[in-house]
Amino acid sequence: MRDELGCLDHFKANGKEIGFYSLPKLAEKHENVRRLPYSLRILLENLMRFEDGSNITADDVAALADWDPKAEPSKEISFTPARVVLQDFTGVPAIVDLAAMREAMKALGGKADRINPLSPAELVIDHSVQVDSYGQADSLDLNNQIEFKRNKERYAFLRWGQGAFDNFKVVPPNTGIVHQVNLEHLSRVIFDGEIDGKPMAWPDTLVGTDSHTTMINGLGILGWGVGGIEAEAAMLGQPISMLIPQVIGFKLTGKLPEGTTATDLVLTITDMLRDKGVVGKFVEFFGEGLSHLPLADRATIGNMSPEFGSTCAIFPIDEETIRYLELSGRSKERVELVRAYAEAQDLWRNDEDVDPVYSDVLELDLGDVVPSLAGPKRPQDRVLLSEAKNTFIRQMSELTKSRDDARNGELDRFAGEGGGTAVGASEIPGAAEVEYKDQTFILKDGAVVIAAITSCTNTSNPAVMLGAGILARNAREKGLNVKPWVKTSLAPGSKVVTDYLEKSGLDDDLEALGFYTVGYGCTTCIGNSGPLPEPIEDAIKEHEMVACSVLSGNRNFEGRIHPEVKMNYLASPPLVVAYALAGRMDIDLLNEPLGEDPDGNEVYLKDVWPDAHEIQDFIRQNVSSEMFTKNYKSVFEGDDLWNSMDTPTGEMFEWDEDSTYVRNPPFFEGMGMDPEPIGDITGARVLAKLGDSVTTDHISPAGAIKPDSPAGHYLQEKGIHPADFNSYGSRRGNHEVMMRGTFANVRIKNQIAEGTEGGFTTYFPDSEVMPIYDAAMKYQEDGTPLVVIAGKEYGSGSSRDWAAKGTRLLGIKAVIAESFERIHRSNLIGMGVLPLTFKDGENAEKLGLDGTETFDITGLADGTEKEVEVKATHPEGKETSFKAKVRLDTPKEIEYYKNGGILHYVLRDMAKAA
Incomplete structure (x- = not known):
């Protein structure tokens, strides 16, 4: 154990x-340490602990200790996280890659068991459950059975990995959402163990997929999301550059x-920080307002960090942290360690x-927060609830204008709550008479067809979950019910949520409105909303209807929730x-009634909205540490379906x-001990020319696999019936499916395939x-290399590693964009794809590029x-020449690119050391 400092x-x-x-001891030499942000102090301790005189030096420690807050980032450091967290969509391909690396290691003459996680790696299976059954008491069991039938092969592979790799554990399906399981159980806050035979403590840090x-x-x-590629390297002991x-x-x-609610707060913060511009930066919360902010609200804010673009969004340790650790069933020893270390370490x-x-x-008075929602296609597009109706009508009219013009103005919007007459409805775009479950109703533009209480953002928060239950109770007492066309679902973040809903009795009220538990996982927020009832989906398609969803999630990108919504x-x-009760988006919830009680009296949102004091009473009476202890006692064991699999x-x-x-996967085929020299890219064609805000949801295969798509054709050739396609996410361990689905999102618009929407291009x-x-x-x-041309914020959204892997396998050598989101740029480098940006003030349009050109990239x-x-x-x-910035930002990224990717770099390094 070194102590050169x-x-x-x-x-x-x-x-x-x-x-x-000790940071206080370091502060005796570097006075600036006392005023460093909390997050940088954690990074500083990490550098001190891993300082070895070569990979991390005393100069690196000094550079961070003497941090200049106004300086543009230029100094590279290495961050070595204490652990790695994975979910199954990104975790399966990560373990597939590790298995492939074992074979590649043997081919290079090394020992296969060198490929092994060196620090704790914990995977939570939460992304695969889909809302096939809903609105009935056995929906949870039915969806669980369908999930295992669809994913048995993947799950058996993960069980193999749990046995084959050290330091790797799997939390089985039907347990909870990875981030809530991480918050409630996996997190240590402060690690303790032995270093060189002596007891030591250090901050819990992590990266996740x-x-x-x-x-x-x-x-x-301190932790943040990385691509599966970077996470694999971190598991193998490679520090994050x-x-x-x-x-x-x-x-x-x-x-x-x-x-x-906390949701209103986080949408306000997202709006403010997106406007500020915090991509690539840390965000840290401070101020006396933290004393009034429960841990669950802090977690809700931290969760949305990707939505406002920052690397992290961190809160310091304080009394609220301790209170939560005690509530969530942590041992007295753990709680004492956290308090004592945090106080000693400043x-x-x-x-x-x-x-x-x-x-x-930036500063926000929490008292200024007002009820809000975000949409219709980005989480940063906040809409005040008071303005939601008018904003929706304006945005919908923009979507329907070309349709309605084409129909010569035949559209009758059917004013009011599903009112009007069905006469001639079949002739009218945007409206249809539908028969479903022995009811006949008018479905029209603006109908809410999905209402989902889902996602890690909110289902970790007792205040909003119990608040939803109280609202359901109040609405039920008033005689209100959910509209028949609304697909309702409840996906708690963990079984603790089910326990406190049951103890409070509010589960009965939610179920009475159709909000039965459908699974413990991401469900609708990740795109696993499942099919809509056939009559409703047919009406939406046939009448070109603008259908809507409302979810308590964090992502609402185009094509993500459901392809027809x-x-x-x-x-x-x-x-x-509330929106499920209304059944439509073109309603002013603050001034128009949700419906009528049995006596014909109008019922408004204010009549059923939960009182804040009542919510706090429900929390005190119904949420206990025993619930956490009971549910996490056997968290890695799984149920009979999990344990009965052949592995x-x-x-x-x-x-x-x-x-x-x-x-x-083919990533390591033909790989030698030494990388090929970097060469120019010549004669490249444009595979896709894209606009601004192209997300990883647009690039990476996600959601349903269409039968007439290249991936659909491949599966049918393999004898798979469309009913058994499952989702792209569940097939991430098969590169043949995934490369066929890259850039295949139904809403992506490739400007060189004019007049199309979806995964099309023009072949030149x-x-x-x-x-x-x-x-x-x-x-x-043809032997032709490929490039992608894009606008601002290329690759924003989820850290989908297949957005980079698929890009590589399609033969794309470089992406030229106006700007990149952090994780995707890193992932591209991790797969050996060159990220370039136009110089400030330039883009494809200003340079007159239309995508028909051939490109040479030299120098x-x-x-x-x-x-x-x-x-x-x-x-x-005509020839157009311009300079582009190379976005290999650190020396380590240059090494990764020169090696053809991060895993190739790590594999060669480990093979040489063997």
């Missing part, structure tokens, strides 16, 4: 002395007013503390119930070439429009050049 010290906890690398890993920031734990970031301080004062928050120094500061809104769980064993996985779920020089996958394969046959040299020369040659002979 002279900062080793001891503190007492649980009756013993424990060593730690889901962008919402940042939910754990609410508990004072990063630039010392700027830190934005967000000061909170006051208290939330009556009638508002990581403990008090209201009288002097504020840290930040790069910039065009407008999607994020809202608090109580508002989800392969052995050090090496036996690949089945006929499998349509788990295949040996023939000018033939075809699916992107088919064109990419033809280009590969990259060995990857250290910060600019390259790009020459675009138009078919008519």
Whole structure:
């Protein structure tokens, strides 16, 4: 154990002395340490602990200790997280890659068991359950059975991995959402163990394969989402390379007013920070308002960090942290360790503390927060509830204008609550008479067809979950019911939620309105909303209807929730119930009635909205530490379905070439001990020319697999019936499916395939429009490299590793965009794809690029050049040359790119050390 910095010290906890690398001691040499933001102090301790004189030096420690808050990030440091958290959509391909790396290691002459997680890696299966059954008492059991039938092969593979790899554990299905399980059980806050035979303690830090890993920031734990590729490297002991970031301080004062929720708060913060621009920065919350902010609300805010674009959104450790640890059933020893370490390390928050120094500061009085929702297609598009109706009508009219113009103005909007007459409805776009479950009703534009209490953001928060239950109780007492066309679902974040809903009796009220528990997982928020009832979906398609969803989630990107639902809104769980009662978006919930009671009296939202004091009483009476202890006692054991599976064993996985779920990926084929030199990219064609805000949901395969898509054709050729396709997410372990689904989102608009929507492109020089996958394969046959041209915020959204893996397998060598979101840029480099940005003030339109050109990219040299020369040659002979910025931001990223990717770098490094 090195102590070249002279900062080793001891503190007492649980009756013993424990060593730690002391920030107060370092502050004696670097006075600035005392005013560093909380998040940077955790990074600083990490550097001190891993300082070895070579990979991490005393100069690295000094650079962070003397941090200049106003300086542009330029100094590279290495962050070594204490653990890695995975979910199954990204976890399966990560374990597939590790299994493939074992084979590649043997081929390079090394030992296969060198490929093994070196720090705890915990995977929670939560992304696979789909809402097939809903609105009935046995929906949970039915969906669970369907989930196992669909995913048995994947789950058996994960069980093999749990046996084959050390330090790898799996939380079985039907347990909870990864971020809530992480918050309630997996998190340590402070780690303790032995280093060189001596007891030591250090902060819990992590990276996760889901962008919402940042939910754990609410508990004072530094961590963020990375791609599966980076997570695999972290599991293998590779530190995360990063630039010392700027830190934005967000000061909170006051208290939330009556009638508002944590969801309203987080949508307000998202709006403010998106407007500020915090991509690539840390965000840290401080101020006296934290004393009035429960841990669950902090976690809700931390969860939304990807939505406002920051790397993390962290809160310090304080009394509220301790209270939550006690509530969630942590041991007395753990609680004492956390308090003693945080106080000794100067990581403990008090209201009288002097504020840290930040790069910039925003401030919000919690009393100014008002009820809000976000939509219809981005989480940062906040809409005040008071303005929701008019905003919706305006946005919907923009969507329906071309349709209605084409129908010569035949549209009758049927004013009011599903009113009007059905006469001629079959002739009218945007409205239809529907028969479903022995009821006949008019379905029209603006109908809410999905209302889902779902996702990690809100189902971790007792206040909004019990609030939804109280609203359901009040509505039930008034005689209100959910409209028959609304698909309702409740997906608690963990079984603890079910326990406190049952104890309070509010589960009966939610179920009476159709909100039966459908599963413990992401469900609708991840795109697993399941099918709509056939008569309703047929009416939406036939009449080109603008259907809507309302969910308590964090993502509402185009095509994500359901392919036939065009407008999607994020809202608090109580508002989800309210919109399900209304059944439509074109309603002013603050001034128009939700419905009528049995006596014909109008019932308004204010008549059923839960009182804040009543919610707190319900929390005190119904949420207990015993619930957490009971539910997490056997969290890794699983149920009979999990334990009855046949599971392969052995050090090496036996690949089945006929499998349509788990295949040996081609990433390491033909790989030698030394990488090929970096060369120019010449004669490249544009596979896709895209606009602004293209998300990883647009790029990565996600959601349903269409039978007439390249992936659908592949599965049918393998004998898989469309009813058994499952989702793209569930087939992430099969590269053949995933590369066929890359850029295949139904809402993506490729500007070089004019007049199309979805995964199409124009193949040059023939000018033939075809699916992107088919064109990419033809280009590969021709030996033609490919590029993608894009606008601002390319790759925002979830940290989908297949957005980069699929890009690589399609033969794309470079992406030229106006700007990148952090995780996707990193993932591209991790797969050996070059990220380039146009110079400030330039883009494809200003340079006159239409996508028909061939591209030559020269001058990259060995990857250290910060600019390259790009020459675009138009078919008519016109040449356009411009400079592009090389977004290999750190020396380590250059090494990854030179090796063809991060896993190739790690594999060669480990093979050479063997």
